[in-house]
Amino acid sequence: METVMRFGFLPSTFALIGLALQTVSAQVSDSSETRARAASEISQGVARMEASRQEIVAKNLTLNASEAEAFWPVYREYRFEVGGLQDRNTKLILDYAEVYQAMDAAAAKPLLKEWFSIRKDELKIKDKYRPKLEKVLPADKVLRFFQIDNRLDLAAKMKLAEQVPLVE
Template sequence: MKKILLVTIISLLAAPLSMLHAQDDIQKVQEAWGKDKKELVRIGMDLSSADSAKFWPLYDKYETERRKISREWILALGDYADNYTSMTNAKADELINKLFKVDAGISKLLQQYYGKVKSALNAMQAAKFVHIESYINTTIRSKMQESLPLIGEKMKTL
């Protein structure tokens, strides 16, 4: 399953960050990715019909909230990509604090929905949900960050 997840994630991340500045573009990417992501979660969760009826309404609410938070992360990375060659201390501080805020928001949201899924199903299924979400989010972030130059790289070219 990890190979399927990785191939799907990488193919969805082919668009450069510079294309993701407009809210409409971000929404289109999130909607397209959301459909594929939901299928990956469905495969990973492997729920019975009874459990599916309880899980998917929770997942849909989680995903709506996660997208709002993730939009800020995408915008911050796009802002970084636009500014890395002229990065100032103030801009670096602003961007990193945005990313900290987003990370805290995602972590808090995942913790809230762990509790909701645990109440609706059980701790094992809730843990599986968190594991799948964490794997997908980590893979996405890793691939996106690989496409960004390090701040210090601008110094090497001077």
């Protein structure tokens, strides 16, 4: 039986991120204060997302007591490491918002390089934790975990993409 995952946390979280992007993009002149405020708003949204994310994983990954005892410390370690990528992604979004209206090839190149670097590092982290998870869970549950994790990532990326304007 397929489990339907609910992402109730996404709309409000990404509304905050969208507001932060608009703030940075519209007020480039007061750059450091505006950037700090936008970064804070994004961080608050990400923190709410993380709390909801663990709840969604718990509801959609059926674990017995011994599996849960072994899984959750590895999960928290994994999400802590992914958090570093979220920090880099936040910085990338803020950097993009600052140059969006005057985007040219010179401004785009470092943004593009960092975007690819983050995506590569994301896959490296997942690959690093796959064997760790396989030590504490059977392979079918590890697969289900990564399916859930991937759906959450895709939903978050899609909502974020709706907030970030395309380069003209």
